Amino acid sequence: MAKMLIKNIKGLFQAGEDFDSFKKGEEMNNGNIIENAFLAIEDDKIIAFGSMEDWGGITDWRDLEVIDAEGKFVLPTFCDSHTHAVFAATREGEFEDRIKGLSYEEIALKGGGILNSARQLQKMDEDTLFEEALERIHNLAKYGTGAIEIKSGYGLSVEGELKMLRVIKRLKEASPMEIKATFLGAHAFPKEYKENQEGYMDLMINEMLPQISEEGLADYIDCFCERNYFTLDQMTRLMQEGAKYNLIPKVHVNQFSIMGGIKAAVDHGALSVDHLEELNDDDIEALKGSKTMPTFLPGCSFFLSIPYGKAKQVLAADLPFALASDFNPGSAPSGNMQLLTSIACTKMNLTPIETLNATTINTAYAMGISETHGTISVGKKANIMITKPISSLARIPYSFGENNIETVILNGKTFLTSS
Numbered sequence: 001m002a003k004m005l006i007k008n009i010k011g012l013f014q015a016g017e018d019f020d021s022f023k024k025g026e027e028m029n030n031g032n033i034i035e036n037a038f039l040a041i042e043d044d045k046i047i048a049f050g051s052m053e054d055w056g057g058i059t060d061w062r063d064l065e066v067i068d069a070e071g072k073f074v075l076p077t078f079c080d081s082h083t084h085a086v087f088a089a090t091r092e093g094e095f096e097d098r099i100k101g102l103s104y105e106e107i108a109l110k111g112g113g114i115l116n117s118a119r120q121l122q123k124m125d126e127d128t129l130f131e132e133a134l135e136r137i138h139n140l141a142k143y144g145t146g147a148i149e150i151k152s153g154y155g156l157s158v159e160g161e162l163k164m165l166r167v168i169k170r171l172k173e174a175s176p177m178e179i180k181a182t183f184l185g186a187h188a189f190p191k192e193y194k195e196n197q198e199g200y201m202d203l204m205i206n207e208m209l210p211q212i213s214e215e216g217l218a219d220y221i222d223c224f225c226e227r228n229y230f231t232l233d234q235m236t237r238l239m240q241e242g243a244k245y246n247l248i249p250k251v252h253v254n255q256f257s258i259m260g261g262i263k264a265a266v267d268h269g270a271l272s273v274d275h276l277e278e279l280n281d282d283d284i285e286a287l288k289g290s291k292t293m294p295t296f297l298p299g300c301s302f303f304l305s306i307p308y309g310k311a312k313q314v315l316a317a318d319l320p321f322a323l324a325s326d327f328n329p330g331s332a333p334s335g336n337m338q339l340l341t342s343i344a345c346t347k348m349n350l351t352p353i354e355t356l357n358a359t360t361i362n363t364a365y366a367m368g369i370s371e372t373h374g375t376i377s378v379g380k381k382a383n384i385m386i387t388k389p390i391s392s393l394a395r396i397p398y399s400f401g402e403n404n405i406e407t408v409i410l411n412g413k414t415f416l417t418s419s
């Protein structure tokens, strides 16, 4: 039995037993921090935590690994509930095109964007795709990501989508990170179906979904509901078809335009609605009383120079929100969740604690892993990160571009440490 004790922790963030599955409104400013704390781990689970003063002591010191965290904070690892981390190639060329004046939408209309990534992915074999993706997500763990949702959506053919989802399944088996897979065949219409949208819808519904279900390849279903992509009716049809295979929706809506996607997703029991750079009062009304987590992707707003989501308005309506990276080669080529908190504080006027709640407990909810991740609670997975010695938790978003994480522990085992 492996045992670990972390003692003298300067501040233990998100620690408690009575959490609701997410924080909303004013609660998002509460970090549930225990100062001068300890945390005990046995095998892959948290077994005790509290103030050093209340610590009764450990009687059995055999095989106990002790970490002294004096001057350091301990937090649950980040959960990144929205990524496209499996891809074949980066897209710096499009980055330069945007610098010269083209917009993301204009590049896509010329056959770039998602279709560019789909062409690259077609050329790469499954093993290479897997090896590169594994290295990529483990690089994110250095910055504190312990759980990650990954979408398909650069396949856009039966073989391509299955290849991506099989890679994600292999990542689940090979990595100690908690991984959820989302089927995003409805990311863009492939070129050969440009004039035959119904044909592609039928392909997803009649060929992709049954096979994905048979092989157990997806946890969720997604759709990019947007002008020039998928209509509200098409997304609704997909959510209904997905439900036949118990695939809960987590969808891309309101990135460039408002099409009623939030209400439709809420009505179909979506776990999250993501992007929301555009948001109106009807959308906020639709979210009230729902189980759907509004999720902002500030890395995408930053990189594409498009509006930031109105998180303050969501909080004022006593709603929750999550913040995820959207890590992908086109609109957000960084999955660094610490940097994300910096962008969210400076551009969305959020407090450091709001951003840390939005990237831990609330993203755990948005990827369906609240029972096991997102807080420091007895019985939950010991997925935690230890900071370098820092003056306060606000230092994480404050020192943008720095890595403030020293040690990452996944399932009770030290995954990496720079100490």
Ligand SMILES: N=CN[C@@H](CCC(=O)O)C(=O)O
Pocket (backbone or CB within 6 Å): 084, 113, 114, 117, 224, 252, 255, 300, 326, 328, 329, 330, 331, 332
């Ligand atoms: N907007 C749709 N999909 C991705 C971008 C994908 C890409 O450009 O490759 C996003 O969430 O931003």
Ligand SMILES: [Zn+2]
Pocket (backbone or CB within 6 Å): 082, 083, 084, 252, 326
């Ligand atoms: Zn996305």
